[in-house]
Amino acid sequence: MNLNFSNLVPNQQESFKYTPTLIKQVIEKGHFTPLGQQTDEYFKYQHFMNSLVEQTSFKDFYTPEQFWMAFENQDLPKGFQASWVLKDSVFCKDKLKRAFCWPESLKNFLLGNCDKILKINVQSGFVGDLSLLMPLIGSGQGFILELEPGAKLSLKLEYAQFGKELFGSSLWVNLAPDSELNFLETVRGDVFSARGLWVDLEQGARFFHEIKAQGPKYFRNQLGVMLLGQNAQAHLKGAFDQQATSFCENETWIGHQVPRAYSNQEYRALLKDEAQFVFKGHVKIEPDAVESQTHQLAKALFLSPHVTANLKPYLDIECDDVIATHGAAISQLQEQELFYLQSRGLNEQKAKALLESAFLEF
Amino acid sequence: MLLNVKNLKAQIDGKQILKGLSLQINAGEVHAIMGPNGSGKSSLSKIISGHAGYEVTEGEIEYEINFKMKNLFELEPHERAQEGIFLGFQYPVEVPGVTNMMLLFESYNAIMLRQGVEPMAQDEFNKVVQQKAEFLGIKEDYLYRGVNVGFSGGEKKRNEILQLLVLNPRLAFLDEIDSGLDIDALKVVSKGVNFFKNKNNAVVLVTHYQRLLDYIKPDFVHVLSDGQIKVSGGMELVHKLEKQGYDWL
Ligand SMILES: Nc1ncnc2c1ncn2[C@@H]1O[C@H](COP(=O)(O)OP(=O)(O)OP(=O)(O)O)[C@@H](O)[C@H]1O
Numbered sequence: 181m182n183l184n185f186s187n188l189v190p191n192q193q194e195s196f197k198y199t200p201t202l203i204k205q206v207i208e209k210g211h212f213t214p215l216g217q218q219t220d221e222y223f224k225y226q227h228f229m230n231s232l233v234e235q236t237s238f239k240d241f242y243t244p245e246q247f248w249m250a251f252e253n254q255d256l257p258k259g260f261q262a263s264w265v266l267k268d269s270v271f272c273k274d275k276l277k278r279a280f281c282w283p284e285s286l287k288n289f290l291l292g293n294c295d296k297i298l299k300i301n302v303q304s305g306f307v308g309d310l311s312l313l314m315p316l317i318g319s320g321q322g323f324i325l326e327l328e329p330g331a332k333l334s335l336k337l338e339y340a341q342f343g344k345e346l347f348g349s350s351l352w353v354n355l356a357p358d359s360e361l362n363f364l365e366t367v368r369g370d371v372f373s374a375r376g377l378w379v380d381l382e383q384g385a386r387f388f389h390e391i392k393a394q395g396p397k398y399f400r401n402q403l404g405v406m407l408l409g410q411n412a413q414a415h416l417k418g419a420f421d422q423q424a425t426s427f428c429e430n431e432t433w434i435g436h437q438v439p440r441a442y443s444n445q446e447y448r449a450l451l452k453d454e455a456q457f458v459f460k461g462h463v464k465i466e467p468d469a470v471e472s473q474t475h476q477l478a479k480a481l482f483l484s485p486h487v488t489a490n491l492k493p494y495l496d497i498e499c500d501d502v503i504a505t506h507g508a509a510i511s512q513l514q515e516q517e518l519f520y521l522q523s524r525g526l527n528e529q530k531a532k533a534l535l536e537s538a539f540l541e542f
Numbered sequence: 543m544l545l546n547v548k549n550l551k552a553q554i555d556g557k558q559i560l561k562g563l564s565l566q567i568n569a570g571e572v573h574a575i576m577g578p579n580g581s582g583k584s585s586l587s588k589i590i591s592g593h594a595g596y597e598v599t600e601g602e603i604e605y606e607i608n609f610k611m612k613n614l615f616e617l618e619p620h621e622r623a624q625e626g627i628f629l630g631f632q633y634p635v636e637v638p639g640v641t642n643m644m645l646l647f648e649s650y651n652a653i654m655l656r657q658g659v660e661p662m663a664q665d666e667f668n669k670v671v672q673q674k675a676e677f678l679g680i681k682e683d684y685l686y687r688g689v690n691v692g693f694s695g696g697e698k699k700r701n702e703i704l705q706l707l708v709l710n711p712r713l714a715f716l717d718e719i720d721s722g723l724d725i726d727a728l729k730v731v732s733k734g735v736n737f738f739k740n741k742n743n744a745v746v747l748v749t750h751y752q753r754l755l756d757y758i759k760p761d762f763v764h765v766l767s768d769g770q771i772k773v774s775g776g777m778e779l780v781h782k783l784e785k786q787g788y789d790w791l
């Protein structure tokens with residue numbers, strides 16, 4: 181299966197912001213033709229796009245492709261710009277270097293079979309939100325997101341898996357001084373993907389990132405954050421609700437390069453059946469990064485004897501004057517808590533459900 | 543009769559705790575249970591509410607449901623609560639992530655469902671809870687915090703009384719509801735219990751001190767020692783214990 185998303189041929193006359201009805205229309209009218217042919221793959225793809233309407237929790241959203249088309253049709257909300265960047269351009273190669281922690285083999289995987297990647301710019305003064313849907317139909321998709329100074333964006337991103345292959349995607353984010361990105365990523369049960377997210381923060385920029393993983397078959401969150409400017413803040417959290425043979429790997433790299441930046445990360449995994457969860461946190465505080473503050477915490481709640489969690493928070497501090505904490509905890513449902521709830525009239529099932537969802541709400 | 547405990551013997555982890563305990567409680571009564579540390583008071587409360595850790599080796603507990611005495615051991619812990627048994631914990635448990643309001647709402651509606659009463663809508667319910675909280679001097683933001691999380695000892699006890707007033711059980715077994723309370727808090731908690739009690743329900747107060755019983759007048763006082771009720775009487779027993787301790791038993 182090798183669909184090339186960048187070869188989809190759009191119909192220029194339509195408004196391409198995805199709404200459930202629009203998606204249906206677009207598909208019915210056959211506006212997208214992968215590789216220009218109506219092959220079996222194409223019909224499968226049509227079916228897939230159709231199913232997106234039911235699957236997503238979004239009301240309005242864009243895929244990266246649709247975002248581009250809306251731009252071309254001058255249909256984007258004010259404050260957004262779009263362009264394509266070639267993967268073998270200097271710009272992209274430079275970005276790829278930023279993915280300092282990917283092994284070479286994985287870098288190629290990220291490039292995948294797309295030759296270009298969408299770049300979204302959010303202009304200074306912008307305050308608003310954007311929902312993106314990323315159909316995982318091949319490796320190497322993703323986008324570059326740049327917030328200009330002072331821009332403020334709430335971004336929601338959801339993945340939709342096409343087929344059963346493992347696909348990799350990569351997102352590069354640059355946050356200019358005093359910009360703020362609130363980023364919520366939802367990873368549903370069908371997802372089978374490794375995703376790299378690389379974020380550079382300039383002075384005073386704020387990055388809030390949250391992953392809600394709803395039992396993906398496989399999901400690898402590779403998240404690199406570079407705190408390049410003073411008073412930059414990164415708040416990272418993730419709630420992994422995993423059952424069956426769901427396998428999630430959560431690997432973060434946080435670089436404190438300048439004084440007085442802040443990073444905080446908390447990841448929790450609720451593990452049922454034979455689910456597996458890995459957390460590796462790497463925080464590096466460079467010699468100059470005085471008065472840095474960093475916290476990392478990983479927690480796993482075991483609800484079956486057959487689950488595994490591997491929690492490794494790691495700190496590398498080359499500077500004296502910092503506040504740093506890290507911790508990891510594996511626990512089971514607390515009998516006392518359960519009994520307390522039961523003694524208030526909740527049956528065992530209800531009490532457990534309440535404690536489980538409480539664990540993931542934080 | 544509301545509750546009839548007959549010759550109850552129970553153990554935990556192989557250790558015999560209750561050694562033939564009998565106790566009868568009628569609606570409309572207030573009972574006080576006093577006794578040395580480790581004598582089995584909290585164990586009794588947990589066995590009544592269905593804690594799985596205890597093994598009952600002999601005896602029985604009957605509880606009145608719809609005018610019939612029923613074997614309490616046939617009910618699961620949550621069913622006992624739904625039938626009107628409330629345990630005020632000596633050490634109220636912290637439940638992070640579940641707010642007070644959420645727990646109260648779930649509990650209340652679970653109980654109403656069993657009783658065949660229409661559940662209350664959240665808005666309406668919130669008002670009821672707010673009013674009770676105000677009565678007990680509990681600030682509104684406490685209602686939206688994790689159950690007992692970060693609460694002081696006294697705040698936790700007050701919170702148990704809030705649950706008591708909202709859930710309105712028929713049998714309230716309050717285990718050291720006075721421990722850790724300052725004088726004002728003791729008055730508030732007593733006010734709550736006195737407001738709660740009526741001729742259709744019963745209150746059991748486990749306590750070490752006379753002070754609580756000056757505020758909430760017991761009809762009966764029992765001394766539990768070494769897994770048995772050794773003596774029963776009235777307030778005069780409390781005065782005697784206050785003066786002489788437990789040595790004379
Ligand atoms: N899990 C357990 N394993 C063994 N012994 C236990 C266990 N739980 C309680 N006990 C013992 O049971 C006895 C009775 O305990 P209980 O808590 O009922 O006493 P209490 O009368 O409430 O005391 P206090 O006045 O200090 O609250 C104690 O000796 C206690 O150590």
Ligand SMILES: [Mg+2]
Pocket residue numbers: 583584585632717
């Ligand atoms: Mg006790």
